[in-house]
Amino acid sequence: MQTLKRTKPKVNxxxxxxWTDAVKTMRKRxxxxxxxxxxxxxxxxxxxxxxxxxxxxxKEYQTAIRREKTRSWKQYCxxxxxxxxxxxxYKLATSKARNRSTVETLQKPDGSKTINMEETLKLMLDLMxxxxxxxxxxxxxxxxxxxxxxxxxxxxxxxxxxxxIEGFKSKKAPGPNxxxxxxxxxIFKAIPKTMTALYN
Numbered sequence: 001m002q003t004l005k006r007t008k009p010k011v012n013x014x015x016x017x018x019w020t021d022a023v024k025t026m027r028k029r030x031x032x033x034x035x036x037x038x039x040x041x042x043x044x045x046x047x048x049x050x051x052x053x054x055x056x057x058x059k060e061y062q063t064a065i066r067r068e069k070t071r072s073w074k075q076y077c078x079x080x081x082x083x084x085x086x087x088x089x090y091k092l093a094t095s096k097a098r099n100r101s102t103v104e105t106l107q108k109p110d111g112s113k114t115i116n117m118e119e120t121l122k123l124m125l126d127l128m129x130x131x132x133x134x135x136x137x138x139x140x141x142x143x144x145x146x147x148x149x150x151x152x153x154x155x156x157x158x159x160x161x162x163x164x165i166e167g168f169k170s171k172k173a174p175g176p177n178x179x180x181x182x183x184x185x186x187i188f189k190a191i192p193k194t195m196t197a198l199y200n
Contacts, residue, residue, distance in 0.1 A: 018072035023064050030057045090173070155200040158192060165195070 033054040040047040106114050106123055114120040134141075165188045168181035188195045 017076075018065075018068040020068055023061075023068055026057070026061045026064055030054070030061045033057050156196065158196045161196045161199050162188065162192065 033050065037047065037050040037054040040050050104117060104120060106120050108114065108123060114123055165184055168184060170182055172181055174180045
């Protein structure tokens with residue numbers, strides 16, 4: 001099979017998410033006042049005035065940074081829905097967050113590169129998913145068309161379902177339905193017969 005070579009897109013000007021133009025302006029002003037204060041020698045009165053100006057500007061700058069960090073974090077926390085508290089913020093707090101990279105450009109067999117996402121996806125489909133020829137899959141299709149409920153099938157017993165549910169690990173994030181393992185254990189304890197029938 002042809003291998004796919006990924007090229008990394010260039011990312012310029014990356015910065016922290018809470019950085020704003022206002023904070024940038026305050027930083028420049030604070031640095032300018034610091035340089036003026038440090039370069040002032042021979043005049044203690046003027047040096048003291050400039051020291052106070054620099055000190056005041058630095059405190060305002062630090063306050064602005066804390067304010068913007070807090071605002072950015074609160075905004076980020078709104079990405080977590082109250083219905084599903086186990087998404088981005090939970091993953092970040094538990095060090096389970098992963099950087100998901102997006103494949104944008106791939107190298108073609110002839111050495112050239114794809115120029116957009118549509119071309120990239122088409123190349124992936126052509127190389128990784130073979131064409132489906134009906135004449136080659138008649139046996140498979142016949143097997144799929146057979147009913148899945150045969151005479152050999154047996155329903156799960158109460159003990160089998162109990163063994164599986166009791167083996168669920170606690171304190172794990174739920175699946176798409178939002179039901180945790182603890183909830184499943186409590187439901188099975190309350191209505192075991194209904195749960196056993198549900199799994200059958």
